[in-house]
Amino acid sequence: MNSSGKYDFRQFQEELAALDRKVDESKPAAKEVPTPAPVPAVPKRRGRPPKVDPLAGAKAEFEALRVRHGLTVADVVSWFPAEEGIAYLQGLIAASEPKPRRRRKTDAATDESAPE
Numbered sequence: 001m002n003s004s005g006k007y008d009f010r011q012f013q014e015e016l017a018a019l020d021r022k023v024d025e026s027k028p029a030a031k032e033v034p035t036p037a038p039v040p041a042v043p044k045r046r047g048r049p050p051k052v053d054p055l056a057g058a059k060a061e062f063e064a065l066r067v068r069h070g071l072t073v074a075d076v077v078s079w080f081p082a083e084e085g086i087a088y089l090q091g092l093i094a095a096s097e098p099k100p101r102r103r104r105k106t107d108a109a110t111d112e113s114a115p116e
Contacts, residue, residue, distance in 0.1 A: 073089070073092070077089060
């Protein structure tokens with residue numbers, strides 16, 4: 001206690017520090033366990049969400065079955081009704097063809113349509 005007879009905070013801190021020093025001296029030095037590096041946060045996507053094909057899983061399963069059983073396109077098309085078989089063939093053709101290149105819009109194209 002100090003001279004005023006009251007227990008002050010500074011004296012309390014000194015006593016805690018002395019206890020900490022005693023504990024540190026009595027303990028053997030322990031190896032520090034390295035903390036794992038924090039995982040960088042994934043940035044939020046901006047704009048529209050990517051388009052998701054709801055039938056992607058079914059298409060993948062169907063393709064796996066077709067390959068596993070060695071089915072040809074003719075076998076697959078004959079399994080469906082005529083309209084769906086045609087749509088399937090059209091999808092295969094569209095997927096195999098390269099997409100057409102987009103041309104730049106130039107001022108020449110707008111000049112031709114403008115009356116003189």
